[in-house]
Amino acid sequence: MTKRSDRTNGIIEATVQLLKEEGSEGLTLRKVAGRCGITLSNLQYYYPGKTALLQATADHFFRTCEEQILAERAEALNGDPASSHVFLKRLLTLLIVCELDEFYNAVFRELWALAIRDAALGAALRTYYRRYAAWMVDMIAELFPQADAIVSLLIPYAEGYALVGESMPLDREEVVSLWYQLITALPDNPL
Known part of the structure; x- marks a missing residue:
């Protein structure tokens, strides 16, 4: 796997975890970024908004x-x-x-x-x-x-x-x- 695919897989897995734990109302880009240990702007490089991430x-x-x-x-x-x-x-x-x-x-x-x-x-x-x-x-x-x-x-x-x-x-x-x-x-x- 490439570094990019490793990163995007990690982001998706963090999104899935947050949706499971907190539901749709608890999902924010900031929380996903925090779970991944990356900045919000870095997350937005891969997924510009919540809809793209979802x-x-x-x-x-x-x-x-x-x-x-x-x-x-x-x-x-x-x-x-x-x-x-x-x-x-x-x-x-x-x-x-x-x-x-x-x-x-x-x-x-x-x-x-x-x-x-x-x-x-x-x-x-x-x-x-x-x-x-x-x-x-x-x-x-x-x-x-x-x-x-x-x-x-x-x-x-x-x-x-x-x-x-x-x-x-x-x-x-x-x-x-x-x-x-x-x-x-x-x-x-x-x-």
């Missing part, structure tokens, strides 16, 4: 999600036709049971809270979700012809489940099983 944090979140999903895909797919179903179960488990990382889910909720008052951040998050959904469709389309339908239902469900899942009558593993049954029962050519 956009970089959201981008980091999506890259982390993609890396974890790709690792599961690489491990599950082995050329056997049944391996697509193994990958589907791992993907569902990753999105619903593991929630990718509860730490990042808490932080991402804070980002959405800030996006309500920050139009540029809100637009960036919607752009990230469009990119994430398109990426996921491309990744599973060769395995499941109804990829558009799966992704259109699964991403919003997983995001909402991260908020309310603990309150639902079925446990997470039962929800994964239900989703698996629903997806594998979809016709190859949806409406």
Whole structure:
């Protein structure tokens, strides 16, 4: 890694820590700079404002999600036709049971809270979700012809489940099983 990427990674990690500990109302550029042991002007060299910093944090979140999903895909797919179903179960488990990382889910909720008052951040998050959904469709389309339908239902469900899942009558593993049954029962050519 370069010195610049080490510094930006440290800044993102400090931002994530502050969002987790203090929520969106406690996040300031000055606090992030303090956590990193750099001056405010040095932080602003990398991220000119809070919105740019939060956009970089959201981008980091999506890259982390993609890396974890790709690792599961690489491990599950082995050329056997049944391996697509193994990958589907791992993907569902990753999105619903593991929630990718509860730490990042808490932080991402804070980002959405800030996006309500920050139009540029809100637009960036919607752009990230469009990119994430398109990426996921491309990744599973060769395995499941109804990829558009799966992704259109699964991403919003997983995001909402991260908020309310603990309150639902079925446990997470039962929800994964239900989703698996629903997806594998979809016709190859949806409406």
